[in-house]
Amino acid sequence: MGEMLREKYVRQPTPFCAGCGHGIFMNAFLHAADEMGLDFRGTVFVSGIGCGAWVPSPHFRADTLHVTHGRAIAFATGVKLARPELNVVVISGDGDIATIGGNHLIHAARRNVPIKVFCLNNLVYGMTGGQVSATTPQGDITSTTPQGNPERAFDLVALARGAGAPYVARFPVVRARKLTKGIINALRFDQFAFMDVLSLCPTQYGRANRAKLGFEGPSLIWGMLEWQKEVCVNREKAGPEEMNGKILIGEWYAES
Numbered sequence: 030m031g032e033m034l035r036e037k038y039v040r041q042p043t044p045f046c047a048g049c050g051h052g053i054f055m056n057a058f059l060h061a062a063d064e065m066g067l068d069f070r071g072t073v074f075v076s077g078i079g080c081g082a083w084v085p086s087p088h089f090r091a092d093t094l095h096v097t098h099g100r101a102i103a104f105a106t107g108v109k110l111a112r113p114e115l116n117v118v119v120i121s122g123d124g125d126i127a128t129i130g131g132n133h134l135i136h137a138a139r140r141n142v143p144i145k146v147f148c149l150n151n152l153v154y155g156m157t158g159g160q161v162s163a164t165t166p167q168g169d170i171t172s173t174t175p176q177g178n179p180e181r182a183f184d185l186v187a188l189a190r191g192a193g194a195p196y197v198a199r200f201p202v203v204r205a206r207k208l209t210k211g212i213i214n215a216l217r218f219d220q221f222a223f224m225d226v227l228s229l230c231p232t233q234y235g236r237a238n239r240a241k242l243g244f245e246g247p248s249l250i251w252g253m254l255e256w257q258k259e260v261c262v263n264r265e266k267a268g269p270e271e272m273n274g275k276i277l278i279g280e281w282y283a284e285s
């Protein structure tokens with residue numbers, strides 16, 4: 030992160046592991062905020078518990094609410110109801126937003142609560158030891174599924190769209206410029222906006238799945254970034270054959 034951005038928006042050094050995708054998201058978010066002139070004094074950031082929840086709180090020089098695991102969207106809804114003039118932005122992990130807190134996500138989408146939700150999806154519960162999450166792909170190894178996850182994973186874009194979210198996006202951290210532009214679009218959107226941010230957890234998910242998924246290269250982190258590039262395809266450019274077995278990225282606006 031540039032010196033200028035750090036001085037302007039960040040209070041203290043972050044605790045993220047080397048190669049953590051949440052750090053890449055944080056950098057993209059602050060670039061987006063600076064580019065669009067997001068008013069940090071008129072914005073409240075809400076997060077639950079987990080490594081992803083640490084992105085805004087205690088780091089951002091803004092009002093931040095660090096709340097119970099799984100309840101970030103519920104608190105954010107309360108803030109928006111009480112102070113509708115504030116921008117309310119939720120930044121938290123996939124465990125927080127889509128697993129223990131999944132019910133709040135679908136109802137906020139259904140109600141079209143005008144808040145912005147960024148789900149930092151690293152496919153596991155990173156902070157507490159790499160347990161299986163509702164977004165862990167079937168067959169992948171975690172500390173609680175050492176022989177492979179027997180369950181299907183949520184497709185968070187399909188879930189949020191199905192629940193009625195008028196703006197849904199998905200971007201991987203390896204595509205930092207696309208991610209930054211998407212963050213600007215989400216923050217400018219005047220209704221409920223949801224982004225599935227494909228983050229990376231080298232420490233928990235990466236080490237456990239290195240052999241299975243072939244994270245090759247000079248380092249594990251390099252291998253994971255290359256893997257993101259390979260599996261993600263732009264929803265607007267890909268033909269039906271290119272989409273097979275891939276993760277679609279881009280933006281989905283509901284027909285109004």
Ligand SMILES: Cc1ncc(C[n+]2csc(CCOP(=O)(O)OP(=O)(O)O)c2C)c(N)n1
Nearest residue numbers: 078079080081098122123124125154155156
């Ligand atoms: C009610 C409750 N259940 C469980 C926990 C323990 N806990 C803290 S963070 C966390 C998982 C975090 O995973 P995620 O939200 O995906 O964030 P990450 O650390 O991967 O960024 C769990 C299970 C808790 N703090 N509170």
